[in-house]
Amino acid sequence: MATHYTKLLIIGSGPAGYSAAIYGARAMMAPIMVQGLQPGGQLTITTDVENYPGFRDVIQGPWLMEEMKAQAEHVGTRIVWDTIVDIDLASGSPFRAVGDSGDEYWGDAVVIATGAQAKWLGVPGEMELGGKGVSACATCDGFFFRGKRVAVIGGGNTAVEEALYLTNHAERVTLIHRRDTLRAERILQQRLFAHPKIAVLWNRSVERFEGDPAGAGLTHLVLRDRVTGRDEDFAVDGAFVAIGHAPSTQLFKGKLELDEGGYIVVEPGTPKTAIPGVFAAGDVMDHTYRQAVTAAGTGCMAALDAERFLSGLSIDLQGHAEAAE
Template sequence: MYKSIVIGTGPSGLTAAIYLARANLSPLVIEGIQPGGQLTTTTEVENFPGFPQGIMGPELMDNMRKQAERFGAEFRNGWVEEVDFSKRPFTIKVEGQEAPLQAETVIISTGASAKYLGIPGEQENVGRGVSTCATCDGFFFRGKKIIVVGGGDSAMEEASFLTRFASDVTLVHRRDELKASKIMQDRARDNEKVKWALNRTPLEVVTDEKGLKGLKVHNNEANKEEIVEADGVFIAIGHTPNTAFLGSQITTDDHGYIVVKPGTTETNIPGVFACGDVQDTKYRQAITAAGSGCMAAMDCEKFLEGDMVHDWSESLDQ
């Protein structure tokens, strides 16, 4: 029996673990198949406060883990297959373990996985010219050519943002029509730095001995292959929140993100909290994830002390 179990790591889960451990709650942190979250696939992190010279993503996550361990957090590697939030104590079934774990409270910090194209050269070059986060990595491409792949609002937003750094941004989309809202399309089209390569299907991320060279595409209109040259390729086709293991026990939005009571990390189940990208559809930054991890731990502590009144009726009606 644990006072609290944190499912998932990353900046949110590890921050929650630090706060819970310092409150003498001895949390158990269940790491998934990618301990440390998306930052472990990032090279240099320059926008996390406290590191004026920047810090490597894996190193930052390792430091957070060590900090949590220092105060007594326990870590266990495994994949959560099933949870039962119908009654307390909650039960959590971890792959490879016969007996389920039990906890009085649970913090869900399983994050959201960026969608990739699934083409050759893509995964091998993540952090080496391929990125899924403009605000994280745009600075590294100052004065360079960038490709943004996607046709929705997020692609338009990332393309517009990246023009602050790039010499030019080429937006590649497999169709000749965009899914983005008209206002977002107009904003991108009004930007003279944004170029368009529509009706082109991405085939391969192309590199040479010097690094990333561009994106091989199939020009659907001309029915031929061509290479769109660039120094960086940003994939902007959306994210998938890692919530499938929850079944239908936790309230989520239409895209699968956990819904929390505004201003808190409370879910619809008293004693279950959510933090980080699994409930954040807007910011998705390491620092905001860490902040929500702190909130989740403090909400969890108050709940265990009996100081939290769980009333969703008003917030859900708004």
């Protein structure tokens, strides 16, 4: 077991964490990044990326994360393969975090970039056909279903928004909901029902995703009529699971203010939490946009704000912070 000190401790990776690391390192804060359970975040399970600025051709999500990681290391970030399992934010700077390895990490400022995970149905075929017709992000993958038939699974705002967005690409969009009414806001429901490209299947639950992971990918869904109990096949080219996202904030419950969805609350327009020196970036605080480019932007903001925070502190050689006189 070892103890590590840094001016800037970054918890989590992905576009937000790596961007914070790049800006933090360039500001001479010698960041330590503790990667967490999924180094690189959700982009490591995203194959084709077409909407990240600067690339004319399709790039691969894992490749983009490897490039960001390499850049962060190149400018001076120390990246650690560990997962933070406990953290003391109440005592103020320097903040103490404990890794699953037993190591302690002390940071004069902290950037939380633990991200969020899409909620999944947990039915057969879902994971096997992920990226092969099954997705949880219409804005990420809708472009690949131009002129095709797609389904959106869910009944809340996320599902309706995804269905409306997909009409820009797909020939036909079917919203599949397990109940007979939607939870989405009324104005969104009105837009959904009025759209000529959208149909709704009520009282249906998805029992299985069927297709060939090694070949054509998703071919159809097996739906169960929740009124009659009968199963039926429903042919689609793509299916978007839109039952919400779950931010990775278990570690911070009772330690930071979270909203009703579990996202970290920040000062509007900034990555600042209610605790001075603690910043949140990326999907862990963003339940609206959830894009790689917006996550990277908030990571940059968090590092810049951390630098400003530290400028009001006197940093000793071991990385401890004391109020400047």
